Amino acid sequence: MKKESNKAIEVRELTKRFGDVTAVDHISFGIRKREIFGFLGPNGAGKTTTIRMLTGLITPDSGDVQIDGVDIRKNPIKAKMKIGVIPEMGNIYVDLTAKQNIILAGKFYGIARGELENRADALLAKFGLLERADDPVKTFSKGMKQQVNIASAIVHSPELLFLDEPTAGLDVQSQRMIKTIIREMNQRGTTIFLTTHNIEEANVLCDRVGIINNGEIAAVDTPEGLKRTFEETQSVKISFDTPVDVSEIEESRLVIRKEKLGDKWRLYTDNPDKLVKYLAQFAQDNNLIFTTMEICGASLEDAFVKLTEDK
Amino acid sequence: MPLRNFNRQFFRGIAVVTEKNIRLYYTKPPVIIFGFLFPLFMFLAFYLGKEVDFHVFFPGLLAMFLFFIASSVGPLITPWEKQAGTYERLLSFPVSITTIILGDSAAGMIFGIMINVVVLAVGLITLNYCLNIMILCLGMLLGAFCFSSLGVALASPSVQNPSYVMMFSSLIRFPLIFISGIFIPLEDLHGLGRILCYFSPITYLVDIFNFSLRGQSNIALIVDFAALFIFSLTFVYLANRSHKRNLMRGL
Ligand SMILES: Nc1ncnc2c1ncn2[C@@H]1O[C@H](COP(=O)(O)OP(=O)(O)O)[C@@H](O)[C@H]1O
Ligand SMILES: [Mg+2]
Numbered sequence: 001m002k003k004e005s006n007k008a009i010e011v012r013e014l015t016k017r018f019g020d021v022t023a024v025d026h027i028s029f030g031i032r033k034r035e036i037f038g039f040l041g042p043n044g045a046g047k048t049t050t051i052r053m054l055t056g057l058i059t060p061d062s063g064d065v066q067i068d069g070v071d072i073r074k075n076p077i078k079a080k081m082k083i084g085v086i087p088e089m090g091n092i093y094v095d096l097t098a099k100q101n102i103i104l105a106g107k108f109y110g111i112a113r114g115e116l117e118n119r120a121d122a123l124l125a126k127f128g129l130l131e132r133a134d135d136p137v138k139t140f141s142k143g144m145k146q147q148v149n150i151a152s153a154i155v156h157s158p159e160l161l162f163l164d165e166p167t168a169g170l171d172v173q174s175q176r177m178i179k180t181i182i183r184e185m186n187q188r189g190t191t192i193f194l195t196t197h198n199i200e201e202a203n204v205l206c207d208r209v210g211i212i213n214n215g216e217i218a219a220v221d222t223p224e225g226l227k228r229t230f231e232e233t234q235s236v237k238i239s240f241d242t243p244v245d246v247s248e249i250e251e252s253r254l255v256i257r258k259e260k261l262g263d264k265w266r267l268y269t270d271n272p273d274k275l276v277k278y279l280a281q282f283a284q285d286n287n288l289i290f291t292t293m294e295i296c297g298a299s300l301e302d303a304f305v306k307l308t309e310d311k
Numbered sequence: 312m313p314l315r316n317f318n319r320q321f322f323r324g325i326a327v328v329t330e331k332n333i334r335l336y337y338t339k340p341p342v343i344i345f346g347f348l349f350p351l352f353m354f355l356a357f358y359l360g361k362e363v364d365f366h367v368f369f370p371g372l373l374a375m376f377l378f379f380i381a382s383s384v385g386p387l388i389t390p391w392e393k394q395a396g397t398y399e400r401l402l403s404f405p406v407s408i409t410t411i412i413l414g415d416s417a418a419g420m421i422f423g424i425m426i427n428v429v430v431l432a433v434g435l436i437t438l439n440y441c442l443n444i445m446i447l448c449l450g451m452l453l454g455a456f457c458f459s460s461l462g463v464a465l466a467s468p469s470v471q472n473p474s475y476v477m478m479f480s481s482l483i484r485f486p487l488i489f490i491s492g493i494f495i496p497l498e499d500l501h502g503l504g505r506i507l508c509y510f511s512p513i514t515y516l517v518d519i520f521n522f523s524l525r526g527q528s529n530i531a532l533i534v535d536f537a538a539l540f541i542f543s544l545t546f547v548y549l550a551n552r553s554h555k556r557n558l559m560r561g562l
Contacts, residue, residue: 055403056402057399057402057403057558058558058559076407077320077321077405077406077407080403080404080405080406081320081405083403084403085400085403087399087400087403089396089399089562090396090397090399090400090403091395091396091397091400092397092400093331093335093395093397094395095335096334096335104327104331105404107323107327107330108323108324108327108404108405108406109404109405110319110320110323149400153403
């Protein structure tokens with residue numbers, strides 16, 4: 001009866017309006033199991049509204065959402081049992097201690113008391129918060145609060161974790177800690193859906209990225225794929241220990257255009273791999289030593305800017 | 312059994328929300344002031360220095376305390392949670408709005424009963440009643456739930472601002488006290504007063520307390536219980552509707 005789907009989330013034609021504003025406009029996408037999917041977009045793009053619809057907090061005007069094959073509108077409790085959510089503004093209870101917060105969360109999922117104690121201790125240890133376990137969260141730094149927030153969202157080992165701008169406003173250490181936790185969770189099999197307006201974060205963390213702008217999805221691809229779509233040509237930056245005449249390299253017909261950058265050359269090409277191999281041979285034949293050798297793609301930022309430009 | 316699982320999750324949710332509320336909100340100053348000190352001062356203002364037959368007035372007093380205490384937490388929980396940013400987090404757990412409303416109601420109900428039992432004990436010690444404990448307990452349970460769900464229903468119209476909610480809820484709660492049969496026994500009420508009193512749920516609880524403590528009542532017991540039950544359902548329904556409608560406000 002039950003069909004095993006390889007999709008963790010399936011979204012069709014999802015739409016939400018607030019008065020005249022269409023916050024999310026007929027978006028459709030699928031998220032594979034065990035991937036880290038990033039929703040990247042500028043402020044006001046519709047990221048939070050999307051996550052709120054995916055997690056059953058607000059009802060869409062139209063469209064549907066399947067969480068691991070369960071319709072979030074028809075069966076919200078069952079769908080919510082499978083997921084963990086760290087909302088953008090969502091706070092934990094600051095009057096409770098770190099441990100009490102985690103235990104409170106666990107109780108909602110029906111985890112037995114003894115087991116819950118163990119899990120809470122394990123999570124606190126993992127986040128390095130064991131010593132502060134019994135302190136009220138209001139005495140914690142922002143980064144520590146976010147760690148407790150994550151700990152209480154994963155106490156029931158969800159298959160799917162939603163994080164809305166998880167690193168926004170945190171210091172670099174906390175950001176790194178949270179990225180590490182996200183990668184670890186993912187390696188142990190959790191599907192991750194996160195939103196961010198930070199391009200570099202999407203680049204280093206996500207298997208695939210969806211770019212959202214004005215409530216519409218502009219593109220969905222791997223970070224590398226997105227970059228590739230937007231480079232008409234890529235380039236290879238080189239310099240050798242002795243100056244060379246690059247016109248000989250140009251004869252290879254691999255170079256479309258050349259550009260001198262100080263003591264380096266930037267050679268534009270549509271096949272950087274072939275050009276690099278050619279250059280290696282060239283260096284060997286001419287007894288040259290590389291002092292610079294770099295393949296430059298367009299950045300995710302280029303892709304992002306182009307995709308979110310007002311048309 | 313999906314249905315059984317659903318039920319278990321539903322009741323578990325209510326229990327966890329209730330426990331959270333008790334732990335976090337019973338000792339907050341507005342709850343103490345509006346729930347406990349307020350009815351105490353009101354009682355002192357009305358009865359002090361007057362020749363009152365406490366034997367007659369105690370049942371009404373008991374109902375008034377229950378009303379104030381049980382309905383004091385409910386209006387504030389959701390506004391507080393929205394202000395603190397914990398409401399969205401709470402909704403991400405496997406609970407529905409209804410679960411949260413019933414958990415909020417249960418918290419007010421338990422708070423009301425706890426303090427009401429103390430007030431009752433004082434009454435039973437100082438006044439000589441022959442008690443119908445069964446009817447009294449049932450009345451207290453249903454009355455407490457009815458009043459606390461009214462409190463929860465009052466939470467939503469203006470969810471962003473707790474102090475505004477407090478004012479608004481008093482605006483509704485005080486008239487319900489005045490039109491009920493607390494200050495004037497039902498048999499002495501005539502005309503409009505007599506009609507209005509049936510619109511206050513407190514009237515029916517006073518009647519139940521009168522019956523179970525003094526053996527006297529003006530309304531049939533079955534009507535009292537039915538009225539409290541219908542009021543409760545209405546309040547839960549209204550709470551549900553306005554919490555859903557105001558879900559995004561102040562989030
Ligand atoms: N509760 C709401 N009421 C009215 N407008 C809203 C509400 N939530 C979001 N919006 C609007 O919807 C758009 C998308 O917002 P949001 O999803 O929060 O974007 P993001 O998270 O990408 O910054 C914005 O124009 C925002 O002003
Ligand atoms: Mg947002």
